[in-house]
Amino acid sequence: HTIGYGSRTVSPTCQEGVLLVMMQCIVGSMIDALMVGCMFVKISRPKKRAETLLFSRTCVIANRDDQLCLMFRLGDLRESHMVDAKVRAKLIKSRQTTEGEFLPLEQTEINLGYETGSDRLFLVEPQVIQHNIDVNSPLWDLGPEQLRRQQFEIIVIVEGIVEATG
Numbered sequence: 001h002t003i004g005y006g007s008r009t010v011s012p013t014c015q016e017g018v019l020l021v022m023m024q025c026i027v028g029s030m031i032d033a034l035m036v037g038c039m040f041v042k043i044s045r046p047k048k049r050a051e052t053l054l055f056s057r058t059c060v061i062a063n064r065d066d067q068l069c070l071m072f073r074l075g076d077l078r079e080s081h082m083v084d085a086k087v088r089a090k091l092i093k094s095r096q097t098t099e100g101e102f103l104p105l106e107q108t109e110i111n112l113g114y115e116t117g118s119d120r121l122f123l124v125e126p127q128v129i130q131h132n133i134d135v136n137s138p139l140w141d142l143g144p145e146q147l148r149r150q151q152f153e154i155i156v157i158v159e160g161i162v163e164a165t166g
Contacts, residue, residue, distance in 0.1 A: 058070075061133070068132070069132055084161055088109070088110075088159075089112055090110060109149035111137070
């Protein structure tokens with residue numbers, strides 16, 4: 001078949017032929033769009049990035065510069081490092097309000113230096129990330145025994161741009 005550039009063409013008198021060519025063009029365009037979409041998804045998917053970002057197995061609470069701090073390490077093992085990486089953390093724990101309402105998964109932001117810009121990282125070597133435990137910290141009211149007894153989880157989120165692909 002052809003759409004007019006060969007010797008055989010679809011004539012306007014054959015309406016079935018016109019309909020068939022139109023359907024073929026529409027279905028062909030849809031298949032092309034699907035293939036381009038599949039290729040884009042394959043190219044844009046981060047390949048094993050989770051295996052190359054390493055976090056320390058434990059975090060510590062210790063004094064640093066006369067300030068009580070929660071600290072953990074973060075490292076990037078890839079040769080193409082992340083550019084403009086930002087780190088955030090959330091404390092997730094259950095809590096009962098003063099009115100008696102039970103909040104099963106309350107999320108509280110842990111400040112990792114947003115105001116000072118220390119949450120922005122250049123991960124060419126492992127970095128020690130710290131959270132200053134002060135009056136505004138969700139860990140301020142917890143002592144060592146309460147930290148051992150309470151059940152909570154700290155979720156750390158790292159986002160950035162891979163320099164190789166942008």
